[in-house]
Amino acid sequence: MKAFTSIIILIVAASMTLAIDPAEKKAQMMQIYSDCKASTNAKDDDIPKVMLDAKPTTHEGKCMFSCVMDKMGIITNGKLNQSGMLAWAESMSASTSIVDTVMTECGGLSDPDPCESATTIGLCFRNICKNSGMDMDW
Numbered sequence: 001m002k003a004f005t006s007i008i009i010l011i012v013a014a015s016m017t018l019a020i021d022p023a024e025k026k027a028q029m030m031q032i033y034s035d036c037k038a039s040t041n042a043k044d045d046d047i048p049k050v051m052l053d054a055k056p057t058t059h060e061g062k063c064m065f066s067c068v069m070d071k072m073g074i075i076t077n078g079k080l081n082q083s084g085m086l087a088w089a090e091s092m093s094a095s096t097s098i099v100d101t102v103m104t105e106c107g108g109l110s111d112p113d114p115c116e117s118a119t120t121i122g123l124c125f126r127n128i129c130k131n132s133g134m135d136m137d138w
């Protein structure tokens with residue numbers, strides 16, 4: 001029993017150092033979406049606009065998008081977070097060169113409203129990921 005438990009712990013520890021598998025990543029994203037929906041009072045309507053290709057249109061929707069980007073580690077305080085993006089790229093098994101592209105293309109964007117700012121940057125980020133062929137199911 002004890003040996004069995006340590007094997008499980010070893011497996012869990014080992015898998016944490018590897019890239020997260022897509023199903024797990026997706027579940028993690030869904031959790032982020034539902035947490036952010038709750039904390040920003042976004043409506044069910046806002047969710048499809050935040051996910052996939054659409055742009056959030058309501059202020060709540062933008063704040064929710066901002067919250068999602070924040071929880072992913074991509075944006076901190078309305079600004080791109082380079083070290084957070086590097087960690088994210090690693091977890092997606094993506095090339096870290098994408099981070100340089102995002103910094104160059106999206107780093108200069110901003111808006112006085114933090115939700116607007118994060119949304120503008122986040123959409124720019126998402127476009128670059130899509131254009132580079134990453135599977136962005138959100």
Ligand SMILES: *[C@@H]1O[C@H](CO)[C@@H](O)[C@H](O)[C@H]1NC(C)=O
Pocket residue numbers: 073076081082083084
């Ligand atoms: C960037 O993100 C990391 C982890 O996601 C966090 O620890 C760090 O404080 C963030 N950097 C800034 C400048 O906020």
